[in-house]
Amino acid sequence: MTDPAMIEAAEWAERLDRDRDGGGTTRARFDDWHARPGHAAAWAAVSDARATSASLADHPDMLALRHAAVARAALGRAPRRVAPWMLAAAACAAVVAPLTLWRFADDAPAVRIAEAPxxxxxxxxxxxxxxxxxxxxxxxxxxxxxxxxxxxxxxxxxxxxxxxxxxxxxxxxxxxxxxxxxxxxxxxxxxxxxxxxxxxxxxxxxxxxxxxxxxxxxxxxxxxxxxxxxxxxxxxxxxxxxxxxxALSSWSEGRLVFEDETLRQAVAEMNRYGAPQIAITDAEAGRLRISGAFRTGEVQPFLDALEMGFPVTVDRYANGGITIASKK
Incomplete structure (x- = not known):
């Protein structure tokens, strides 16, 4: 919802839900807002989205599509406080068109025509x-x-x-x-x-x-x-x-566990999680065996452990690059 009127309409919907028994003041202010140009159309769009979301909320494919839409939104920007129904309505509006491309028959599996979530x-x-x-x-x-x-x-x-x-x-x-x-x-x-x-x-x-x-x-x-x-x-x-x-699934808790891995393998795993990238400059260093547990994406403790416990030197460069080499 990027249109200011749409945002206001969503806020009014939440406010009216909260203040159903709060007297006529809220309703009078809403009526005044609703009468302004463009607001009636925004209110109708939000109301339709809420109704559609509620009617489809328990359908398995709708739930899957909504999860996907919300997940993409969460990855794309920082979270902000919104009412749960607003997430559902926004996701519903985003996936109504793909839903029309699925076909169902009684006692038969869904036929996938559009892309799955x-x-x-x-x-x-x-x-x-x-x-x-x-x-x-x-x-x-x-x-x-x-x-x-x-x-x-x-x-x-x-x-x-x-x-x-x-x-x-x-x-x-x-x-x-x-x-x-x-x-x-x-x-x-x-x-x-x-x-x-x-x-x-x-x-x-x-x-x-x-x-x-x-x-x-x-x-x-x-x-x-x-x-x-x-x-x-x-x-x-x-x-x-x-x-x-x-150990292999420990990444799901934000950890990487190495059990007698080569340093080359361990560095490749650390590099999967982003910058800064580490390069090994010689085969001897790459063949060293390493065991230990490290947080994913936290390079410095990994490098500190190498410098303290292994015959290697670690060089850091102004451009962010890092190299590991055998000690001469």
Whole structure:
């Protein structure tokens, strides 16, 4: 709502709701405002948006679209105090047109014609969303997930980055996450999926999942907690390391946990969360092994730990660049 009259109309709607039993003074002031040029049309638009939002509020696809619209708005600007119905009305106005591009039939799944809702994060951001079925989705830095729920299946497509899925239990529809050629099917569980250009990694925190590869015949791979599956052009492998799945999903709490990783791998993870970027200048430094836990996006404690505990030098430059080299 960028039109001042629309903002005033929204404020009046909230005020009238609060002051229904407060006497005629508020109503008289509203009538005076409403009579001014352009205000009647603004009031009608806000009233229609509220009515439409209320009538569609409980529809699963409307809820999903509204979550996506509000998430995009929250990522794009700083939060401001608004009434909850204003968020719903604004989201409703933004997604009414896409809703008309979905077609439903009795006892049949929705036919997707328009794009499904998309959740995304920019570099350095993290986003948590409660989905329409009560499941929770947490996105890591620079990630993108497309929601494609139907009447028969709860499907999410990880198009880029990393996400933690905490699946609501006791649901009739299967919960499926697709990343590249891999499809992960879960029932009441928590698992982390990472989609890199050359590999897909699935780490199972709790519950049971099965992973199938598109175009490959045979049984899906059944995973148990602490299994970490990696799928690449070289094939599919599974490792079982106690505590590893929790470590790999620790980013969801704002931490990066390194357990005997090479310094090159650790630096690559730190760089995913934005500036300043770190470069390793020689292979010897890159091969050093590191263990520890660090806050995502907080580079200085990471560099301090390196300088104190490893045979490296850290150089910082006026342009913001940072290099790490072996001590000579």
């Amino acid at each position: 998309v959740y995304r994060t920019a570099t350095g951001q993290r986003l948590m969303v409660t989905l329409t079925d009560g499941s929770r989705l947490t996105l890591d830095t620079d990630s993108r997930v497309r929601m494609a729920y139907t009447a028969t299946e709860r499907r999410l497509v990880l198009e880029r980055g990393q996400a933690l899925f905490e699946v609501a239990k006791h649901q009739r529809r299967p919960f499926v996450v697709t990343a590249g050629a891999q499809s992960v099917t879960a029932h009441g569980t928590a698992f982390d999926v990472r989609f890199d250009p050359h590999a897909v990694q699935v780490a199972l925190v709790e519950g049971l999942v099965s992973v199938a590869t598109k175009g490959v015949h045979g049984k899906p791979v059944a995973m148990v907690p602490d299994d970490v599956l990696t799928a690449s052009v070289g094939g599919v492998s599974v490792q079982h390391i106690p505590g590893r799945a929790l």
